[in-house]
Structure formats: structure tokens, C-alpha cells
Amino acid sequence: MVRPSVETSVILDAAAQVIAEQGFGGVRMGEVAARAGVAKGVLYLRFADKNALLRAVVDREVVLTARRSIELVEADDQGGSFSRLYVHAVTALYSRPALLRLYQEPSAPLQELARDGERLRARELLGAEFIRALQAEGVVTADLDADVLVANLTLWNQALAAQAPTVGADALILGMGALLARAVDTGTGDTTAGKRVFVAFAEALIAERERR
Structure with missing residues (x-):
């Protein structure tokens, strides 16, 4: 089910899963959106591009x-x-x-x-x-x-x-x-x-x- 909006943490969790499984080079915004249960456009409302998303994932992973x-x-x-x-x-x-x-x-x-x-x-x-x-x-x-x-x-x-x-x-x-x-x-x-x-x-x- 596609949700119009979710907590940003849900998106970061989804991206972290993709990174863990496929590496940084394997991250695709469409797959992250699908795992988070949102339309891909929602990702671009939160992050300027894939690089910004990946940096946000790294920052949160460092904190955790x-x-x-x-x-x-x-x-x-x-x-x-x-x-x-x-x-x-x-x-x-x-x-x-x-x-x-x-x-x-x-x-x-x-x-x-x-x-x-x-x-x-x-x-x-x-x-x-x-x-x-x-x-x-x-x-x-x-x-x-x-x-x-x-x-x-x-x-x-x-x-x-x-x-x-x-x-x-x-x-x-x-x-x-x-x-x-x-x-x-x-x-x-x-x-x-x-x-x-x-x-x-x-x-x-x-x-x-x-x-x-």
C-alpha cells in the first residue's frame, strides 16, 4: 500500500536496508520508496537527490x-x-x-x-x-x-x-x-x-x- 507520507525515519530505515543488502552503489530511489511504502516523489520532497538521502542515512547510522x-x-x-x-x-x-x-x-x-x-x-x-x-x-x-x-x-x-x-x-x-x-x-x-x-x-x- 502506498502511503502519501511517512516519518522520515521510515524512509531512512528502508534506505539502510537497501545499502546493507546491495551497497551504496545499489541504491535506487524507486526501490527505497517501495520499501518505505511511499511514492518516489515523496522522497524528493524530503531529499534533494539520492546523494542527500545517502548522507542522511550515514549521519543517522553514525548517531545510532x-x-x-x-x-x-x-x-x-x-x-x-x-x-x-x-x-x-x-x-x-x-x-x-x-x-x-x-x-x-x-x-x-x-x-x-x-x-x-x-x-x-x-x-x-x-x-x-x-x-x-x-x-x-x-x-x-x-x-x-x-x-x-x-x-x-x-x-x-x-x-x-x-x-x-x-x-x-x-x-x-x-x-x-x-x-x-x-x-x-x-x-x-x-x-x-x-x-x-x-x-x-x-x-x-x-x-x-x-x-x-
């Missing part, structure tokens, strides 16, 4: 991922250690298949989306600035080079996403978390400071995306 990360971190007694922050952030990413496509498509059809992907991989939730903030709080080993650590984690994350295993991803993520616990964490028993730093970074990211 960040919010889920916060939930996981705050529910974990040791959630403020870097190893646990990493596990929770990547787990949250894997809960959003459309966003995961940014890792799987290094040559995204939109240059702006590709740049968004680079920011996601290298800066926003687990970037060098964030790691240095954790070092200042005594949560991450002080003599580590934050930029080198981020570069290595970026490569690992891209490789994991490219394989996109349907079975075993959780074990791989936890395994990387265990390695980080030995190599990066300081072993402090109170990780409250790490949680505080993470939530501040995540909330700033959410606010930035929701302003667009």
Missing part, C-alpha cells in the same frame, strides 16, 4: 552506533579501559550493517561519503585525539604513539569488515580486545575516567551529526 556504544560502555564495569571501549565500539558498528558498508566499500560512489568513511575509520570514536585523552587520564599506556595505534587498528578493522564473517566476528573482536588489554591498557582498576572521556567524545559526535 554512537548511542549503542555508550550503552555498552556504561553497562560494563571495566568499560572505560581502552580494550573494552574498542570491543564495544566495534560491536556497535557491527550492529549497523549499512554503516559497515563504508568499511567494505573503500571506493564509495560518493566522494563525500568516502570522506565520511575515512573520518569514521581514523578519527571519531577511537581516533588519536581520543587515545591521547585516555593517556592523559592514565587509562592508556603513555609511551604508545596514538597515531600509529590508530593506523594499525584501522587496517585491522578494514580487513575484518572486508571479510564480513557472519560467524566468528564476535570471537575476532574479543580476541583483538584481549591483545589490546595486554598492549595498551594500564591495568587501572577504576576505569571511570575512560568512560567519561568516551561518552564526551561520543556525545560530541552525535551532536555534530544531528546538526547537519
